Amino acid sequence: MQSRTPATRASGRPRSATADAAILAATREALVELGWSKLTLGDVATRAGVAKTTLYRRWAGKNELVVDAVAELFDELRLPDCGTLAADIEGVVLQFAAILARPEAKSGLMAVIAESIRDDALRERIRASIVDRQKRLVLDGRARAQARGELPPTDPEEAARTVDLIFDMVAGTVVHRTLVSARPADEVWVRAFTRLLLQGLTASP
Amino acid sequence: MQSRTPATRASGRPRSATADAAILAATREALVELGWSKLTLGDVATRAGVAKTTLYRRWAGKNELVVDAVAELFDELRLPDCGTLAADIEGVVLQFAAILARPEAKSGLMAVIAESIRDDALRERIRASIVDRQKRLVLDGRARAQARGELPPTDPEEAARTVDLIFDMVAGTVVHRTLVSARPADEVWVRAFTRLLLQGLTASP
DNA sequence: CCATTACGCTACGACTCGTAGCGAAACCGC
DNA sequence: GCGGTTTCGCTACGAGTCGTAGCGTAATGG
Numbered sequence: 001m002q003s004r005t006p007a008t009r010a011s012g013r014p015r016s017a018t019a020d021a022a023i024l025a026a027t028r029e030a031l032v033e034l035g036w037s038k039l040t041l042g043d044v045a046t047r048a049g050v051a052k053t054t055l056y057r058r059w060a061g062k063n064e065l066v067v068d069a070v071a072e073l074f075d076e077l078r079l080p081d082c083g084t085l086a087a088d089i090e091g092v093v094l095q096f097a098a099i100l101a102r103p104e105a106k107s108g109l110m111a112v113i114a115e116s117i118r119d120d121a122l123r124e125r126i127r128a129s130i131v132d133r134q135k136r137l138v139l140d141g142r143a144r145a146q147a148r149g150e151l152p153p154t155d156p157e158e159a160a161r162t163v164d165l166i167f168d169m170v171a172g173t174v175v176h177r178t179l180v181s182a183r184p185a186d187e188v189w190v191r192a193f194t195r196l197l198l199q200g201l202t203a204s205p
Numbered sequence: 206m207q208s209r210t211p212a213t214r215a216s217g218r219p220r221s222a223t224a225d226a227a228i229l230a231a232t233r234e235a236l237v238e239l240g241w242s243k244l245t246l247g248d249v250a251t252r253a254g255v256a257k258t259t260l261y262r263r264w265a266g267k268n269e270l271v272v273d274a275v276a277e278l279f280d281e282l283r284l285p286d287c288g289t290l291a292a293d294i295e296g297v298v299l300q301f302a303a304i305l306a307r308p309e310a311k312s313g314l315m316a317v318i319a320e321s322i323r324d325d326a327l328r329e330r331i332r333a334s335i336v337d338r339q340k341r342l343v344l345d346g347r348a349r350a351q352a353r354g355e356l357p358p359t360d361p362e363e364a365a366r367t368v369d370l371i372f373d374m375v376a377g378t379v380v381h382r383t384l385v386s387a388r389p390a391d392e393v394w395v396r397a398f399t400r401l402l403l404q405g406l407t408a409s410p
Numbered sequence: 411c412c413a414t415t416a417c418g419c420t421a422c423g424a425c426t427c428g429t430a431g432c433g434a435a436a437c438c439g440c
Numbered sequence: 441g442c443g444g445t446t447t448c449g450c451t452a453c454g455a456g457t458c459g460t461a462g463c464g465t466a467a468t469g470g
Binding site for chain 1: 242372
């Protein structure tokens with residue numbers, strides 16, 4: 001979404017909002033049927049019922065389009081309040097895993113992340129529209145656990161550093177399980193993962 | 206490497222082994238300079254000094270070629286014996302992070318994993334030549350730690366299940382840190398990660 | 411020496427890309 | 441209503457890549 005500042009807004013025919021929605025939906029549909037590599041902008045345009053040139057007027061290319069299409073999948077992500085830190089983690093990880101289980105997320109997410117390695121602007125777009133919203137859940141969850149007394153209090157500076165680490169552990173582990181090991185992150189697995197994350201390897205069973 | 210079973214081996218001109226090495230090296234070179242998306246087989250062939258048709262005789266396509274080229278990067282991965290579990294983990298994670306820091310690994314690994322989502326044969330190829338070797342390090346490291354008495358003994362069945370989880374946590378976290386968060390997995394970070402992995406979130410500082 | 415396989419080279423149709431140009435449509439302020 | 445402005449749909453285009461076929465040559469083994 002390239003937000004058009006009201007200052008820049010001039011008179012003229014406005015862009016169709018329904019076209020935006022149709023294009024993004026068509027992109028996800030094409031991701032499911034064709035996957036990333038065989039997805040073409042011409043095909044998406046046909047599916048959405050718009051001209052190919054309209055796509056190029058709004059997005060720089062395939063990468064940016066897919067980022068926006070996939071980002072909408074993560075809109076539903078919420079931090080539940082289940083009473084304990086363990087339950088909160090299990091709840092949010094299960095939501096995350098459910099999104100990653102959808103074929104349009106699998107096909108699109110890894111591909112755009114791979115592309116972002118040589119494209120800083122794309123990485124920033126992914127960070128702003130996908131990653132940061134996930135990281136906020138970790139931040140909020142940790143703050144809530146400290147308020148409950150489940151975690152030892154730390155100074156804010158130390159906490160910020162740790163949140164980055166925890167975030168990489170949670171998101172990275174679930175992504176690896178789902179996309180590399182290609183096995184489902186179901187309730188049994190999430191429980192074992194949460195226990196390991198909270199208690200560590202050295203804890204006795 | 207499509208191993209030719211000696212039974213199938215017939216007479217005729219043998220395939221050039223030096224050509225194989227030149228092609229894989231050229232592939233990594235192209236990955237560094239062009240990245241995954243702009244890498245073409247015609248370009249690789251030119252760099253390697255072979256004909257484009259030779260490439261297609263040995264590999265089914267871009268995906269399989271890059272898997273083999275990237276797999277060689279992980280040959281150097283070894284499990285050190287540093288005396289303690291914590292030191293062993295830090296050592297192997299630092300090696301893994303060093304490989305992932307190389308641009309040819311960054312550009313190629315995520316891309317082929319993304320492709321493998323819609324291609325089971327490719328996923329199997331990645332598993333056999335890249336993932337399984339990494340997982341073996343976790344398996345050996347855990348066995349050694351139990352022999353030292355650093356981990357509580359578990360029955361072999363339970364251990365196998367846990368190794369999968371630990372592997373996803375270690376590999377997933379390092380990959381996410383390096384490729385998604387795009388920050389270096391240096392010694393300071395690895396120490397903090399190891400501590401969290403061993404002691405868990407609830408441990409007091 | 412002969413069968414067999416790999417190699418280098420060229421050429422090819424099919425496809426996708428991203429852009430340009432055009433007329434028509436939709437919205438603004440006057 | 442009436443210009444000015446922007447978007448839209450459509451068509452067409454050169455450029456680039458793909459994967460394959462065909463051919464003559466080079467390197468093995470029996």
